[in-house]
Amino acid sequence: MAITAKNLDKNEYFYGHKACAGCGGSLAVRAALKVLGEKSAAVLPAGCMSAVGFNFPQLCFGNNAIISMFAGTASMLTGVEAGLRRRGIKDFHAVGFAGDGGTADIGIQALSGAIDRGDDIIYICYDNEAYMNTGIQKSGLTPFGARTTTTPAGKNIRGNIRPKKNMFEIAAAHDIPYAATATIGYINDFMEKVDKASRIKGTKYIHVIAPCPTGWGIPVDATVEAAREIVDCGLWYLAEYENGEFKINRDPGEFTDPAEYLKKQGRFKHLTDEDVDVIIKSRDKKWEKIRREWK
Amino acid sequence: MKPYLREKKSFAFEDIPEDTCFEAGYLVTVNSGWRSRTPQIDNEKCIGCGQCYLYCPDGVIAMDGKTPVIDYDFCKGCGICAKICPKSAIELR
Ligand SMILES: Cc1ncc(C[n+]2csc(CCOP(=O)(O)OP(=O)(O)O)c2C)c(N)n1
Ligand code: SF4
Ligand code: SF4
Ligand code: SF4
Ligand SMILES: [Mg+2]
Numbered sequence: 001m002a003i004t005a006k007n008l009d010k011n012e013y014f015y016g017h018k019a020c021a022g023c024g025g026s027l028a029v030r031a032a033l034k035v036l037g038e039k040s041a042a043v044l045p046a047g048c049m050s051a052v053g054f055n056f057p058q059l060c061f062g063n064n065a066i067i068s069m070f071a072g073t074a075s076m077l078t079g080v081e082a083g084l085r086r087r088g089i090k091d092f093h094a095v096g097f098a099g100d101g102g103t104a105d106i107g108i109q110a111l112s113g114a115i116d117r118g119d120d121i122i123y124i125c126y127d128n129e130a131y132m133n134t135g136i137q138k139s140g141l142t143p144f145g146a147r148t149t150t151t152p153a154g155k156n157i158r159g160n161i162r163p164k165k166n167m168f169e170i171a172a173a174h175d176i177p178y179a180a181t182a183t184i185g186y187i188n189d190f191m192e193k194v195d196k197a198s199r200i201k202g203t204k205y206i207h208v209i210a211p212c213p214t215g216w217g218i219p220v221d222a223t224v225e226a227a228r229e230i231v232d233c234g235l236w237y238l239a240e241y242e243n244g245e246f247k248i249n250r251d252p253g254e255f256t257d258p259a260e261y262l263k264k265q266g267r268f269k270h271l272t273d274e275d276v277d278v279i280i281k282s283r284d285k286k287w288e289k290i291r292r293e294w295k
Numbered sequence: 296m297k298p299y300l301r302e303k304k305s306f307a308f309e310d311i312p313e314d315t316c317f318e319a320g321y322l323v324t325v326n327s328g329w330r331s332r333t334p335q336i337d338n339e340k341c342i343g344c345g346q347c348y349l350y351c352p353d354g355v356i357a358m359d360g361k362t363p364v365i366d367y368d369f370c371k372g373c374g375i376c377a378k379i380c381p382k383s384a385i386e387l388r
Contacts, residue, residue: 005345005358012354015298015369016322019352021329022373027352034354038296057311062296062320187349221374224350 003191009034013062019052022220024210024227025126026052027184029097032124035194038063039092041080045107046070047099048133048212049126071106073098074114077121093198095122100141101131103207104165115174115203122197122204125167128212136215140165143235144282145275146267148215153270163282168207172241177202179241183209185227189238189249209236217266226265233258234283237290246294258283296320300368326353330372332387336363340384347376347385 013033019026029049033040042065044050050067053060068076073096081094098107103125111123130148131137138148143164147153151160171179178200182190190208197204209230211223218226230236234255240247259276262268271279298320311317336347343361355366356376377385 005349008349010357012297015320015354016300016324016326017353018326021352021371022375023352027350030352030354031349056315057317057321058323059317059319059321060298062298064319219374221378223352224375224379 001192001195003035003188003195008191009037011038011062013038013040014053015060015062016058017052017060018055018058019048020212020214020220022213022223023048023052024184024212024223025049025099025128025132027187027223028124028126028190028208028210029053031184031187031191032095032097032194033061033063035191036093036095036122036198040064040095041084041092042066043068043073043076043080043094043096045073045096045098045102046133047102048128049097049099051133068096070102072110073102073107074110074119074121074123077123078114078117078119081119081121093122094120095124097124097126099132099139100125100127100129100167101137101139103127104140104167104170108170111171111205112174115171115176115205118177118202120201120203122194122206124194124206124208126208126210127167128210128215129164130212130215132212132215141167144279145262145271147270148267158270158272158275159267168205168239168241171205171207172246175244176205176241179205179207181207181209181237181239183227183231183236183238184211185209185224185229185231186238193240215267217269218264222264226261229256229261232256233261234287235261235279237287239290239294246290248290248294251291255283298322300325325368326371327368330370332372332374333367334365334370334372334374334376334385334387336365337384337386338362340382341380342382342384344381346379346381350379351376 014030238249
């Protein structure tokens with residue numbers, strides 16, 4: 001169903017939080033909860049969204065919400081879903097909001113287990129491409145070339161030397177009922193995917209790019225723009241996995257220049273033209289495969 | 296329920312549960328002090344499209360019919376609304 005400003009739930013369920021101004025992650029949480037509504041039980045592991053949402057007694061969720069251990073988003077979701085079901089509660093959503101570190105690194109085992117069991121949960125990874133809450137350390141989802149405090153940019157090594165882990169396809173490889181990628185830059189697409197996930201039984205995984213002005217070195221009003229550019233220049237893609245098939249939702253055809261996207265960000269300032277070439281080549285390789293194999 | 300600001304803490308220290316389970320949507324402080332610039336909507340230019348409402352990370356813009364209204368208690372002044380507005384109807388001052 002198309003979600004618009006008109007038909008969207010007017011209520012806010014993530015309000016008064018202490019995220020930095022312009023925080024992309026907070027927009028992802030806010031938008032998803034507006035789709036899922038008050039009968040959502042949210043699980044948030046250690047990370048920015050729990051740190052800014054629960055400042056006891058300032059509690060910024062209007063629905064039930066709980067902090068989990070860093071590694072345990074998916075396992076706690078399993079328990080929440082089973083517990084509420086056992087108590088006869090119906091029409092609720094057990095939804096998790098975990099960061100990239102909490103998902104692709106420390107929480108990957110619990111997530112894999114939940115998908116394997118087919119637990120009826122929605123797992124949303126808000127990807128700001130580093131461990132932001134502890135001061136910008138590299139995660140498995142930090143892209144090639146990005147400077148973080150653990151991947152500094154110096155004379156010999158220029159930022160992160162490893163490519164971004166492919167979490168979307170890792171989730172899909174479990175033959176999960178539904179997986180999708182999204183970005184807060186195209187918020188309607190994201191909300192429609194959350195809505196779709198809420199109507200599917202079993203485990204659902206949504207991976208949403210959520211720029212962090214603090215960690216990316218961009219102005220606070222540039223997060224939505226950056227989250228659009230990353231898709232438009234082909235460094236991120238909007239796709240779904242359903243019924244065993246991959247589908248690409250939007251092929252920009254001609255990409256905008258990735259150098260423009262990269263050079264605006266403090267974390268990529270040091271990149272040389274050769275580094276940008278490496279990034280473009282890996283993008284083209286990925287898209288060749290996407291265009292060949294995905295519908 | 297939308298989280299809302301409580302007028303006064305209606306509990307004493309000994310009422311605070313030790314396990315920190317507490318009422319949802321319980322706000323005790325505003326965010327307006329974070330702001331160095333304040334968005335102002337020009338209702339003449341506004342077409343009521345709701346883009347500012349959709350993209351505000353803090354959810355502080357509500358649509359009253361076709362009119363966007365900002366809750367200045369919780370607006371952080373990020374300026375995303377001004378950038379997203381197709382009619383340049385929002386100015387940061
Ligand atoms: C077991 C464990 N190890 C380390 C930490 C410290 N820690 C808290 S938040 C965080 C970073 C989270 O990064 P990410 O999951 O990407 O979320 P973000 O903060 O970027 O939103 C870390 C390392 C912890 N709370 N628990
Ligand atoms: S550090 Fe980044 S992710 Fe964390 S609250 Fe600030 S903007 Fe959001
Ligand atoms: S300045 Fe930022 S926080 Fe304030 S209304 Fe605009 S988008 Fe929302
Ligand atoms: S984005 Fe601009 S035109 Fe649209 S509702 Fe907001 S102020 Fe009005
Ligand atoms: Mg992160």
